[in-house]
Amino acid sequence: MKFRAVIFDMDGVIIDSEFYWAKAEMGFLDKYKIKLSRELTAQMTGQSFKENALFLKQHFGLSDSVEEILAGRLEATEAIYSYQAGAMPGVNELITRIRAQDMKTAIASGATLDRIEMIVDRFKWRSLFDILVSTDHVNFVGKPDPAIYNHTVKVLGLLPEECVVIEDSVNGLRSAQGAGIQCIAVPDPRWSYGDFSAADLIVESLEDTKLFEFLGI
Secondary structure (H helix, E strand, O other): OOEEEEEEOOOOOOOOOOOHHHHHHHHHHHHOOOOHHHHHHHHHHOOOOOHHHHHHHHHHOOOOOOOHHHHHHHHHHHHHHHHOEEEEHHHHHHHHHHOOOOOEEEEEOOOHHHHHHHHHHHHHHHHHHEEEEEEHHHOOOOOOOOOHHHHHHHHHHOOOOHHEEEEOOOHHHHHHHHOOOOEEOOOOOOOOOOOOOOOOOEOOOOOOHHHHHHHOO
16 A cells, blocks of 8 residues: 555645635735735645734734734635535545545644534534644644644654645645655646645546546555
8 A cells, every 4th residue: 555644635625615715815805905916825825824814914014913813814714614615526535435445534724623623514524534633733833834744644643654645735735745745736727826846746636537546546
């Protein structure tokens, strides 16, 4: 067996949430007269909510406190997880095939733990994942720092080389590789800005047969 565990990012990988994220983000940032750009999206993707609130305050000199920015952004994006985002095509079949090979599965996301739990409960995925990891577990340090993937591998009880990550952002790719874990990139040309050439494999979707071959399933 090539790998013993597959670790999934959540937003943009197993749930189709990025369109709703962009819409919510534009509405939230409009309050501060900030325009959502490709560069800003790339900067913030994968980071924790707390890191993003701090970044917005410092970078744009906002008068609101970090706590106020954080609370506002959480409120603006709650609907994404409670009812808007759908499951990515092929995700159920992929996870079922992975687990049929006795491989472990995990989610490691920059989203808060309660939102990860909201998603796995909405789609009845609780039994399909061995662990759920968020930046809550690593003192709110998000990607591209490798902390979240270091923690995930440790909790799984495996070595980095026994795992593989599936990501859709450059920050996520850097985080995985910083932890010494191979990474499959599933970039969406609409939202996944940056250079993914360092990925171990690039696929168009979770239904791509190259993904199955790489995982050995």
